[in-house]
Amino acid sequence: MPVRNYEAIQQNEPTEAAGSSMSDSFISIGGTRRRRRSSKVLLGIKGEATWISCVINLLNTIVGAGVLAMPGAMSKFGVALGIFVILFSGFTSGFGLYLQSRCARYIERGNASFFSLSQLTYPNASVVFDGAIAIKCFGVGISYLIIIGNLMPLVVQGFVADASGVWLERQFWITAFMLIVIPLSFLRRLDSLKYTSFIALVSIGYLVIIVLAHFLMGDTIQDRGEVHLIQWTSGIQALASFPVMVFAYTCHQNMFSILNEIENNSHKNTTSVITGSIGTAAAIYLLVAITGYLSYDPPSAASTIGRASIVILVMFSYPLQCHPCRASIDNVLKWRPMKKSGTLLGPVKPSMTKDNSMSDTRFAVITSIVIILSYLVAMSVSSLERVLAYVGSTGSTSISFILPGLFYWKISDPESGNLMHKIDDDEGAVGEEGFDQWADSWQGRWLRRGAAALVGWGFLVMAVCLGLNLFYSTVH
Numbered sequence: 001m002p003v004r005n006y007e008a009i010q011q012n013e014p015t016e017a018a019g020s021s022m023s024d025s026f027i028s029i030g031g032t033r034r035r036r037r038s039s040k041v042l043l044g045i046k047g048e049a050t051w052i053s054c055v056i057n058l059l060n061t062i063v064g065a066g067v068l069a070m071p072g073a074m075s076k077f078g079v080a081l082g083i084f085v086i087l088f089s090g091f092t093s094g095f096g097l098y099l100q101s102r103c104a105r106y107i108e109r110g111n112a113s114f115f116s117l118s119q120l121t122y123p124n125a126s127v128v129f130d131g132a133i134a135i136k137c138f139g140v141g142i143s144y145l146i147i148i149g150n151l152m153p154l155v156v157q158g159f160v161a162d163a164s165g166v167w168l169e170r171q172f173w174i175t176a177f178m179l180i181v182i183p184l185s186f187l188r189r190l191d192s193l194k195y196t197s198f199i200a201l202v203s204i205g206y207l208v209i210i211v212l213a214h215f216l217m218g219d220t221i222q223d224r225g226e227v228h229l230i231q232w233t234s235g236i237q238a239l240a241s242f243p244v245m246v247f248a249y250t251c252h253q254n255m256f257s258i259l260n261e262i263e264n265n266s267h268k269n270t271t272s273v274i275t276g277s278i279g280t281a282a283a284i285y286l287l288v289a290i291t292g293y294l295s296y297d298p299p300s301a302a303s304t305i306g307r308a309s310i311v312i313l314v315m316f317s318y319p320l321q322c323h324p325c326r327a328s329i330d331n332v333l334k335w336r337p338m339k340k341s342g343t344l345l346g347p348v349k350p351s352m353t354k355d356n357s358m359s360d361t362r363f364a365v366i367t368s369i370v371i372i373l374s375y376l377v378a379m380s381v382s383s384l385e386r387v388l389a390y391v392g393s394t395g396s397t398s399i400s401f402i403l404p405g406l407f408y409w410k411i412s413d414p415e416s417g418n419l420m421h422k423i424d425d426d427e428g429a430v431g432e433e434g435f436d437q438w439a440d441s442w443q444g445r446w447l448r449r450g451a452a453a454l455v456g457w458g459f460l461v462m463a464v465c466l467g468l469n470l471f472y473s474t475v476h
Contacts, residue, residue: 047109049191049261051273057190058258058277060197061251061320063204063284065147065310066244070285071211071292073241078231079290085245086285092401092457093249094278099404099451100252101270104259106411112256114403115331121410127335129403130328133253136395137325138374139388144314144321145181145378149174151307158304171379177315178375184319186367190257193319200316203309208288210306215291227294236471243465247392249281252399253324326366330358386469393465401458405451412448 074082104112106120114133118126149170156163166172184196232238259270358366377384 047261047263047265049189049194049258049263051262051264051269051276053191053194054258054262054273055276055280056194056197056201057320058251058254058273059280060200060317061254062249062277062281063201064317065313066248067204067284067288068207068211068292068310069244070248070289073244074289074293076231076238076241078228079293081230081232082245082289082293083286085242086248086289087282089245090249090278090282090285092246092454093252094274095450095454096252096400096404097255097274097278098271099408099454100255101259101267101274102447103404103407103411104256104265104270105267109265110260112259113327113331114256114399114407115328115335117407117411121407124337127332129398130331130335132395132398134325134328134332136391136399137253137321137328138370139384139391139395141318141321141325141370142374142377143384143388144318145174145177145374146382146384147314148177148311149378150382151311152177155304155307155311158307170382174375174378177311178371181315181318182371184316185322185371186364187319188363189261190254190320190323191261193316193323196316196319200313203313204284206309207306208284210303211288211292211295215295218295236468239464239468240472243392243461243468245285246461247396247400248285249278250396250400251277252404254320257323257327322367322370325370326358326363329366329370330362389469390466393462393469397458397462397465401454401461405453405455405458408451409448409455412444412451414444 070086074086076082077085103117107113107116114129115126118129122129152173153168153170156167160167184193187193258273259265262270262273
C-alpha cells in the first residue's frame with residue numbers, strides 16, 4: 001500500500017448541548033508511522049433543523065413555477081422518453097447532492113460550503129466558484145421579482161375586471177411584495193424559512209391539483225394534439241426542452257446549509273433527506289408532465305388563482321436564493337490568493353474555536369445590497385430571459401454537476417496526503433484503518449468514477465445549453 005501522509009483525520013459528533021466538550025478521534029501520520037490519540041475540543045455548533053424542515057426547504061428550492069413547463073417539455077420527447085429524461089435528471093442531481101454530503105464529511109461541522117471545500121482542493125479558484133454561485137442566485141432572485149410584477153396585474157384583473165391605475169402597475173406590486181420579502185431575507189438560518197416554504201409547497205400542490213383535475217374531467221382533451229410514446233420532434237426543439245428537465249432539480253446552492261443546520265447529520269439521515277426531496281420532486285414532475293401532456297393543459301397556469309399561486313410560490317422562494325447569494329458574496333470578499341507552502345495545497349481548515357460566521361453588520365450590509373440591487377433591476381426591466389439563459393447554462397451546471405464531482409474526486413483521493421479526512425462512523429469506518437478500507441474498497445473507487453462521470457455530464461449539459469443559447473441569439 002502506498003505511503004500516506006494525512007495531516008489529520010477527525011471525527012466530531014455533537015453532544016446534547018452546544019458548546020460542550022467533545023471526544024474526538026485523531027490519527028496523526030508521518031511517513032509510515034501512525035499513531036492514534038484522543039483530544040477534547042469545544043464545539044459551539046449544533047444543528048437544530050429537523051428532517052422534515054430540511055426536506056421542505058430543499059423541496060421548495062427544487063420545485064418552482066417551472067413545473068408547469070413539464071407537459072410541454074414531455075410533448076417534445078413522448079411519454080416514455082420524457083419519463084426517462086425526468087428520472088435521469090433527478091438521478092444526476094441527486095447524485096450531485098450525495099457527493100456534497102460526502103464532501104461535507106471532510107469539513108468541521110457547521111463550516112461546510114463550496115468555499116471551504118475549495119480551500120482544501122482548489123483554493124485559488126474558490127473566488128470563481130463562489131462568484132458564479134452568487135451571480136446565479138442573484139439572477140434567479142431578480143426573475144422571481146419580475147414574475148411577481150408581471151403576474152399581479154393579471155391577478156387583479158381576474159378578480160376586478162374594471163381595475164385601473166396603480167393596481168395594474170408592475171412596479172407597485174414589486175414594491176409591495178418586497179415588504180414581505182425583506183424581513184424573510186434577513187433570517188440567518190435556512191431552517192427559519194420552513195413555514196414559508198411549506199406555504200409555497202401548498203401553492204405548488206394547488207397547481208398540481210388543477211392539472212390533475214383537468215386530466216380526470218377530460219374537458220381539455222379536444223384541444224390535445226397527437227400523443228406519442230416516444231417522439232423526437234426535431235433536434236432543436238427537443239434539445240430546447242432538455243434544460244427544462246435537467247435544471248428542474250437545481251437546489252445544490254442550499255445543500256451545505258442543510259447539512260450545517262440539520263440536527264442529525266449522520267450519513268443515513270442526510271441521504272434520506274436527499275432521497276425524500278428528489279423523490280418527491282420527481283413524483284410531482286412526472287404527475288404534472290404525464291397528466292398535462294395527456295390532457296393538453298396550458299389553461300392551468302392562466303387561471304387567476306393559478307397565477308396567484310405562482311406569485312406566492314416565487315415570493316417565498318426569493319429568500320431561498322438570497323441565503324446562498326449572501327454567503328457566496330461574503331466568501332468572495334474574504335478570499336485571498338494562496339501560495340503553495342510545503343505539502344499543503346491550501347490553508348489548514350478553519351479552527352473549531354474560531355467563529356467563521358458573518359458579523360451582524362456585515363450580514364446586514366450584504367443582505368441590504370443584494371435586496372436593493374435586485375429590486376432596482378426588477379423595477380427597470382420586464383424580462384431577463386436571455387441573460388438568465390447564459391447564467392443558468394454555466395451556473396446551474398457548475399453547482400449541480402461539475403463542482404460536486406470535482407470536489408469529491410479531489411478530496412477523496414486516497415493517495416493525497418495533504419487533505420484532512422474525517423472518519424465516518426455511520427459506515428463502520430472507525431479509525432484510520434476503517435477509513436482506508438472504504439477509500440481503497442471497490443465502492444470507494446466506483447464512487448470516484450461516478451464523480452468523474454458527473455463532471456463530464458456537467459460539461460456536456462453546459463455545452464448543449466450554451467450552444468442552444470447561441471443558436472437562438474443568432475436566429476432572433
